[in-house]
Amino acid sequence: MDKLIRQFAENQLSSQELPAFKEELQHTTDQQLEEYLQQEWMSSEADDIRTICPRLSEMKQAIDSRLGLHGSFNQASPAPQPKVRTILMKWFSIASAILLPLMFITTYYFYHERQVEANKEVTFVTGRGEKASIVLPDGSKVTLNHDSRLFYLPSLFGRDARQVSFEGEAYFDVAKDKKSPFIIRQEKLQVEVLGTKFCLRARPKETAAKLLLDEGKVMMTATRTQNHQVVNPGEVAELNYATGQITLFQQSESADLSAWKQNEMDFLNASFRQVVQSIEDYYDVRVIVHAPIGLDHFTGTLPTRNLEQAIHILQLVYGFHYKVKEQQIFITF
Numbered sequence: 549m550d551k552l553i554r555q556f557a558e559n560q561l562s563s564q565e566l567p568a569f570k571e572e573l574q575h576t577t578d579q580q581l582e583e584y585l586q587q588e589w590m591s592s593e594a595d596d597i598r599t600i601c602p603r604l605s606e607m608k609q610a611i612d613s614r615l616g617l618h619g620s621f622n623q624a625s626p627a628p629q630p631k632v633r634t635i636l637m638k639w640f641s642i643a644s645a646i647l648l649p650l651m652f653i654t655t656y657y658f659y660h661e662r663q664v665e666a667n668k669e670v671t672f673v674t675g676r677g678e679k680a681s682i683v684l685p686d687g688s689k690v691t692l693n694h695d696s697r698l699f700y701l702p703s704l705f706g707r708d709a710r711q712v713s714f715e716g717e718a719y720f721d722v723a724k725d726k727k728s729p730f731i732i733r734q735e736k737l738q739v740e741v742l743g744t745k746f747c748l749r750a751r752p753k754e755t756a757a758k759l760l761l762d763e764g765k766v767m768m769t770a771t772r773t774q775n776h777q778v779v780n781p782g783e784v785a786e787l788n789y790a791t792g793q794i795t796l797f798q799q800s801e802s803a804d805l806s807a808w809k810q811n812e813m814d815f816l817n818a819s820f821r822q823v824v825q826s827i828e829d830y831y832d833v834r835v836i837v838h839a840p841i842g843l844d845h846f847t848g849t850l851p852t853r854n855l856e857q858a859i860h861i862l863q864l865v866y867g868f869h870y871k872v873k874e875q876q877i878f879i880t881f
Contacts, residue, residue: 671699674716676832679808686710686723688730693717693808694830695751717749719806722764734771736789741766746779747806757787760805768794811853817845823862831855837879839868 672692674680680692685705690698696716704711710730722730724743732739734750737757744764750757759768761779768785769776773792779785784802786795807814813826820843824835830852846865850858859870859877871878 669699669701671697673697677830684710684712686725686728686730688723689721691719691809714748715750715752717747717751717808719745719747719809721745736771736792737787738769738771739766740769749805755789757789758802758805759785760799760802761785762806770794807849808852811851812849813852814849815846817847819843819845820866823850826850827855827858831858833875833877835877835879839879839881 672680672682672690674692674694674696676694678694682690682692682698684690684700685702688710692698693716696714696718698712698714698716698718700712707728710725710728711733712731713733715734720730720732720741722741722743722745726742730741730743732741732748734757735752737750739748739759741764744766745762746764746766747760747762748757749759759766759779761781761783763781765781766779767776768779768787770787770792775792775794777785777794777796779796782799783796784799784805786797787793788795803816803818804814813830815823815826820837820839823846824837827833827850828835833855843866846862848861848865850861852858862868863870866881868879868881870880
């Protein structure tokens with residue numbers, strides 16, 4: 549567990565290790581987590597002290613050399629009574645010699661820490677069957693559907709532009725800022741907006757990305773071909789990953805991309821295999837089908853929070869038999 553937390557803090561967890569970390573975290577008590585974090589904090593403080601102390605020692609030697617303080621304080625050598633002005637000037641010299649370098653170190657330290665923080669990736673992840681609502685620094689609201697990931701660097705999320713990277717499915721309610729465009733990047737596409745509401749489905753394992761616009765105006769660009777399309781409210785943009793082509797059509801011609809926000813999945817003329825795949829994704833189950841070729845396509849809505857009801861609806865449509873065993877569903881015709 550210690551190793552996983554350290555890797556997570558340093559943003560070194562792989563996508564395969566992240567679910568294991570979340571599982572471990574759920575079985576860790578608050579006291580255990582507090583003790584570990586306190587230990588890590590003390591360790592990092594000690595590292596900082598070991599780094600800074602040698603530099604302070606070198607500074608002290610330089611100061612002593614400048615002020616003629618290398619001799620032993622135990623030597624008994626007669627000296628004239630110094631004047632008050634001389635004493636004050638010497639102490640001002642000592643204070644300046646000590647405080648100015650310390651101020652420089654402190655300023656450098658906090659500047660360095662800010663630079664490090666600005667380059668630390670901020671990541672939000674949802675697993676199977678999970679949803680999450682997040683608020684970004686500019687006030688933009690994002691609702692992540694299952695198996696999705698959004699991340700950004702604070703240094704790239706500022707006044708000139710607001711850049712985030714994303715894969716999965718989410719609903720974006722972007723805060724308006726004409727001077728700072730909101731840019732969503734994925735390996736095969738880019739979406740640029742100023743202030744709007746839209747749903748984006750961009751899963752790498754699928755063959756296409758889809759964007760449904762509710763308000764405002766956005767521009768979708770294919771990374772491969774640099775083809776781009778401006779999308780207006782009520783329109784759906786579909787980007788074919790293989791060709792880089794973007795097609796626009798009306799929302800009425802597509803399944804409702806935002807149905808998942810109401811805990812539903814919507815299908816329009818979808819194959820039985822596509823429906824089964826969606827059930828597996830939402831419910832984290834495996835569906836084993838023994839079906840004849842040429843089943844009718846499905847148009848309708850299924851719940852995402854009630855597996856038994858979802859299977860029962862499909863049973864009424866297709867007339868199959870099914871059996872549930874642990875995390876597997878066996879369907880026969």
